[in-house]
Amino acid sequence: xxxxxxxxxxxxxxxxxxxxxxxxxxxxxxxxxxxxxxxxxxxxxxxxxxxxxxxxxxxxxxxxxxxxxxxxxxxxxxxxxxxxxxxxxxxxxxxxxxxxxxxxxxxxxxxxxxxxxxxxxxxxxxxxxxxxxxxxxxxxxxxxxxxxxxxxxxxxxxxxxxxxxxxxxxxxxxxxxxxxxxxxxxxxxxxxxxxxxxxxxxxxxxxxxxxxxxxxxxxxxxxxxxxxxxxxxxxxxxxxxxxxxxxxxxxxxxxxxx
Numbered sequence: 001x002x003x004x005x006x007x008x009x010x011x012x013x014x015x016x017x018x019x020x021x022x023x024x025x026x027x028x029x030x031x032x033x034x035x036x037x038x039x040x041x042x043x044x045x046x047x048x049x050x051x052x053x054x055x056x057x058x059x060x061x062x063x064x065x066x067x068x069x070x071x072x073x074x075x076x077x078x079x080x081x082x083x084x085x086x087x088x089x090x091x092x093x094x095x096x097x098x099x100x101x102x103x104x105x106x107x108x109x110x111x112x113x114x115x116x117x118x119x120x121x122x123x124x125x126x127x128x129x130x131x132x133x134x135x136x137x138x139x140x141x142x143x144x145x146x147x148x149x150x151x152x153x154x155x156x157x158x159x160x161x162x163x164x165x166x167x168x169x170x171x172x173x174x175x176x177x178x179x180x181x182x183x184x185x186x187x188x189x190x191x192x193x194x195x196x197x198x199x200x201x202x203x204x205x206x207x208x209x210x211x212x213x214x215x216x217x218x219x220x221x222x223x224x225x226x227x228x229x230x231x232x233x234x235x236x237x238x239x240x241x242x243x244x245x246x247x248x249x250x251x252x253x254x255x256x257x258x
């Protein structure tokens with residue numbers, strides 16, 4: 001798996017988080033084309049995860065699914081959040097197929113078990129087999145049965161953290177709608193490590209100023225540091241940039257080294 005790259009398409013990039021259930025179709029289709037072009041030109045295997053954006057976050061906030069099974073409406077919320085997340089996933093998978101890739105959906109809520117919001121068990125052999133056959137597995141932020149609090153939400157970062165331990169990808173590329181992580185003066189932070197994390201902590205604010213049930217930028221950076229693999233955050237609104245980074249170019253955004 002040494003030539004395998006993990007890609008995360010951010011929820012605020014592929015959807016309009018200010019408008020419930022709204023996909024940025026032009027962005028999704030362009031990113032799918034860039035992925036396909038990079039795969040044709042380079043010898044890379046890909047796993048493409050994505051956030052939920054304006055799809056599951058609506059129900060997740062309403063039912064407070066991130067808090068667990070807290071009342072008699074919690075499992076209704078679990079079902080609705082799962083359904084919303086799956087709807088967006090089908091759109092992403094379909095876009096990759098239309099671009100020329102053999103992509104397939106990986107549903108975490110049907111295959112993972114968590115404890116206190118962290119995945120502790122996942123039957124990953126289908127993912128491994130798919131990568132070996134040069135398919136693109138597409139997992140996504142989803143709900144999960146939680147051994148401690150009944151249910152939880154697992155972010156795409158948590159998914160990539162767990163799968164990184166399993167598959168040891170060469171790189172992880174997180175594609176958002178900004179160049180990376182900015183400090184309190186609005187300057188791009190080029191490199192984040194465990195040694196400079198504390199001094200930069202104030203800069204890690206919630207994405208877009210919009211409530212995010214997966215914890216915002218702070219959690220995203222912490223998860224990236226825990227992966228132990230080089231992670232680069234780039235701007236997916238810049239046409240052609242994802243392709244360049246997939247082809248091996250670096251230094252366009254924030255690099256996180258755990």
